[in-house]
Amino acid sequence: MLGVQPTVADPAGLVGEPRTARDAARDEEAAAVLAPGAAHRSEDTVERMRAALERTGARTVAESKIAELAATSLRHFATIGAGPGLRREFAALVERTSGVAPGPTGEGA
Numbered sequence: 001m002l003g004v005q006p007t008v009a010d011p012a013g014l015v016g017e018p019r020t021a022r023d024a025a026r027d028e029e030a031a032a033v034l035a036p037g038a039a040h041r042s043e044d045t046v047e048r049m050r051a052a053l054e055r056t057g058a059r060t061v062a063e064s065k066i067a068e069l070a071a072t073s074l075r076h077f078a079t080i081g082a083g084p085g086l087r088r089e090f091a092a093l094v095e096r097t098s099g100v101a102p103g104p105t106g107e108g109a
Contacts, residue, residue: 030056070100 030052053059091102
């Protein structure tokens with residue numbers, strides 16, 4: 001894996017992290033579709049973007065990073081002394097926005 005390389009268009013550095021630099025260099029369509037400032041995003045373009053994200057492995061990397069950040073957020077929130085109701089509300093918010101369900105202890109799975 002390449003290291004995460006944040007940019008203005010991708011501050012978390014998630015879209016630009018393909019499986020390998022060699023794979024990304026060979027995938028000219030992915031480079032063109034995912035480039036910052038690429039042309040109008042028609043339905044066809046969005047579908048091509050989705051396919052490029054999956055083909056290059058960037059989607060898997062992004063989803064893993066989201067799960068990691070959600071779990072970290074839940075663990076951190078558990079340490080601030082919030083009451084059970086507020087912790088449940090925060091955990092529900094994290095689950096709705098990230099898809100990461102809290103574990104039995106209220107931490108991310």
